Amino acid sequence: xxxxxxxxxxxxxxxxxxxARPKAEEERLPDRQVRTDQIEIVQRDDQRQIAWxxxxxNSDVTLRGDGLVSGRLEQVQGEVFSQNKVASRFRARVAxxxxxxxxxxxxxxVEFKSLEPPLTxxxxxxxxxxxxRRLRAQGNVRLSSDVYEMGPxxxxxxxxxxxxxxxxxxxxxx
Amino acid sequence: MENEMRRWAIGIGVAMVGGLVGxxxxxxxxxxxxxxxxxxxxxxxxxxxxxxxxxxxxGTGSPFLGKWxxxxxxxxxxxxxxxxxxxxxxxxxxxxxxxxxxxxxxVSERSGQTRTHQLNCNSATYDLAQQRLSLQGGVTWxxxxxxxxxxxxxxxxxxxxxxxxxxxxxxxxxxxxxxVGPIQIRIETEREVRxxxxxxxxxxxxxxxxxxxxxxxxxxxxxxxxxxxxLEGDDTVLGGTVDAAKAxxxxxxxxxxxxxxxxxxxxxxxxxxxxxxxxxxx
Numbered sequence: 001x002x003x004x005x006x007x008x009x010x011x012x013x014x015x016x017x018x019x020a021r022p023k024a025e026e027e028r029l030p031d032r033q034v035r036t037d038q039i040e041i042v043q044r045d046d047q048r049q050i051a052w053x054x055x056x057x058n059s060d061v062t063l064r065g066d067g068l069v070s071g072r073l074e075q076v077q078g079e080v081f082s083q084n085k086v087a088s089r090f091r092a093r094v095a096x097x098x099x100x101x102x103x104x105x106x107x108x109x110v111e112f113k114s115l116e117p118p119l120t121x122x123x124x125x126x127x128x129x130x131x132x133r134r135l136r137a138q139g140n141v142r143l144s145s146d147v148y149e150m151g152p153x154x155x156x157x158x159x160x161x162x163x164x165x166x167x168x169x170x171x172x173x174x
Numbered sequence: 175m176e177n178e179m180r181r182w183a184i185g186i187g188v189a190m191v192g193g194l195v196g197x198x199x200x201x202x203x204x205x206x207x208x209x210x211x212x213x214x215x216x217x218x219x220x221x222x223x224x225x226x227x228x229x230x231x232x233g234t235g236s237p238f239l240g241k242w243x244x245x246x247x248x249x250x251x252x253x254x255x256x257x258x259x260x261x262x263x264x265x266x267x268x269x270x271x272x273x274x275x276x277x278x279x280x281v282s283e284r285s286g287q288t289r290t291h292q293l294n295c296n297s298a299t300y301d302l303a304q305q306r307l308s309l310q311g312g313v314t315w316x317x318x319x320x321x322x323x324x325x326x327x328x329x330x331x332x333x334x335x336x337x338x339x340x341x342x343x344x345x346x347x348x349x350x351x352x353x354v355g356p357i358q359i360r361i362e363t364e365r366e367v368r369x370x371x372x373x374x375x376x377x378x379x380x381x382x383x384x385x386x387x388x389x390x391x392x393x394x395x396x397x398x399x400x401x402x403x404x405l406e407g408d409d410t411v412l413g414g415t416v417d418a419a420k421a422x423x424x425x426x427x428x429x430x431x432x433x434x435x436x437x438x439x440x441x442x443x444x445x446x447x448x449x450x451x452x453x454x455x456x
Contacts (some may be wrong), residue, residue: 074347117223117227119223145266146207146221147206147207147260147265148202148204148205148206148211148229148265149205149207149208150202150203150204150205150219151203153202153219163222163223164220164221164222164223165219165220165221165222166218166219166220166221167202167218167219167220170218170219170220170232171220
């Protein structure tokens with residue numbers, strides 16, 4: 001499940017909520033702290049569909065014995081998926097990824113771009129919320145297209161393709 | 175000790191300011207890139223981009239303020255649910271339901287005269303395809319003319335405004351605006367009249383009254399009142415009081431009240447301006 005780390009040109013870590021387990025629980029490896037120059041983490045949801053991918057050229061990650069990965073990644077790029085298709089692409093200065101929690105938190109000049117329709121979301125921080133499959137953007141949030149722009153919001157939630165956005169209370173009352 | 179207390183006071187002050195800032199509602203703005211549509215003062219917002227390129231939205235504010243430049247339309251209220259469609263001039267308001275202290279305002283132009291219509295009510299719906307604005311609850315319709323003290327104010331319980339359509343139609347002209355009552359009427363205007371001295375002077379004319387229903391039309395420049403009408407005028411067009419079943423008030427292209435036709439009890443009465451004056455009565 002975990003590809004080679006360290007000095008390899010590219011490491012890919014792909015797990016879901018129920019990743020393949022070691023042959024026997026007693027064989028579980030100890031957690032390892034790894035600094036890697038290039039890494040890609042792929043998160044799958046409960047249906048084994050890709051939820052998001054994140055790539056970094058500089059990261060400090062923990063490779064857990066159960067095959068899951070968490071850690072801090074810098075200068076990241078990636079994609080958020082919807083029904084196994086890319087819904088939007090993102091980049092940010094820093095990402096905190098945690099496969100066990102299915103959590104992806106992006107910080108610092110976060111930018112999401114959807115493909116269809118072409119929309120751009122900018123914020124100080126965006127968290128991918130696995131249960132609701134929504135992006136929760138916080139801090140100076142703005143959304144724009146070639147036709148309109150809106151903001152700044154303290155907090156704005158969005159669908160992965162950015163088609164639907166709303167302040168938190170409008171999602172809760174729906 | 176005094177310095178200590180001052181530090182505490184400053185600390186409490188900072189905490190209070192921090193609390194106020196934290197509790198303040200968002201002041202969010204939505205606008206199109208053409209500068210045609212803009213909504214400000216939003217405290218909550220929800221929007222969805224639809225497949226046809228239009229946008230459905232829900233917003234609240236205390237109040238929000240929405241402007242659609244090409245439609246000459248301004249709307250204030252507590253909540254708006256609407257749809258905006260793409261056009262060559264930006265986003266147009268195609269549908270809206272507004273509630274909570276609604277103030278709708280639009281500018282119409284006819285015969286070179288610019289008039290501002292302001293309608294206040296509890297709730298309103300707007301439909302661009304049907305060119306219809308419907309208002310419910312405590313409706314007040316005030317029309318004012320640019321660079322003039324002329325004013326027409328009607329109050330009623332509900333109203334429906336149908337805008338004119340078609341090529342060459344002046345922007346936002348009213349095909350018909352119907353108010354259902356009981357209705358209170360107030361019309362203020364100025365008229366030039368020839369005084370006994372022979373000099374021309376400007377007089378203020380005020381007409382007040384009640385009716386069951388009122389229908390206004392830009393194209394015919396008339397206000398038709400029906401249902402237990404009572405009118406009271408203080409000067410040239412209608413002096414004194416009158417009861418009638420139907421009244422037709424005609425306005426000049428400049429918005430001046432020039433004629434009142436009364437039908438029913440106490441009988442048909444017509445008052446016209448004297449030809450020798452700019453606005454006397456006969």
